Amino acid sequence: MAVDEFDYTTNPKADGIVASLVHSGGCIIRNLITDYNVLEKIENDVRPHIEADRPWIGVDFCPPETRRVMENRALSPKPYQTILCIAMYVLDCCARPTVLVSEPQLSNTIVFSIGPGAKRQELHRDDSIHHNKLPELASYHDCRIGRDTSVGLSVAGKKPTKANGATRFIPGSHLWGEERCPDEDLAYYAELQPGDAFLMLASCYHGGSANTTADEERLVxxxxxxxxxxxxxxxxxxxxxxxxxKQYPRDVQKLIGYSVSKPFLGWVNLEDPIKMLYNDGKVEGNGMR
Structure with a gap:
């Protein structure tokens, strides 16, 4: 099964990307970030944290050559609106029949640095954290949009290749039921240029690949x-x-959870939690509804 590619500089709209996710479960977005000064700044900011990370002992899921950096809100050089539109649609964020919108929220942020000698990660589904039990589908349209619990984005800081550990994923595996096991022969390798991105439904089988190079880092x-x-x-x-x-932009504050999931999930003292961040109380939507 083919994986579609989109050039963000000429086609920043979400509809084609969503269609690709519906069809294959993933897509490549070329040139999501074109300002290489931004990429250089991000790498300079996170490099000390990469170097400070230590291997996980006794955990096979991440090889010892992998370094991880979390808590990365400040790293986001954002085309937020397109990604939010995609997440809004594929996660089906409308609560029917009253059409109250529960907007997507940030679930995690991780910088991955995979060094030479790292073994491949086993193919897995990231939606297992939400205990998402899926029946087999002939096509995504057999079940209404909203079957998935998460959608993930990986932006290349350096050039990921098949040799240095590029994410491999199985196109179409978002349609599989629980009884099917991943087959490595079906894997597609998300090879990118710096600034490109790979977008994927969390129900797709995927995993980091082995870094068989002598001196290349896979940084995403x-x-x-x-x-x-x-x-x-x-x-x-x-x-x-x-x-x-309080130092983050308003849209980032809301994205990480300082907002009510309508109609009234996540309130603080029966108010929208974003009011905790503003002493004057002047926020849009004074109440929860």
């Missing part, structure tokens, strides 16, 4: 969005102090 900046009424994978309220959150 990853985040997942999930439904506004599900628990976030990375606890956004504990990894950031209120003082830190």
């Amino acid at each position: 900046y990853s985040c997942f969005m999930t439904k506004g009424f599900l628990r976030q994978e990375e606890n956004q309220y504990l990894v950031n102090s209120l003082e830190q959150v």
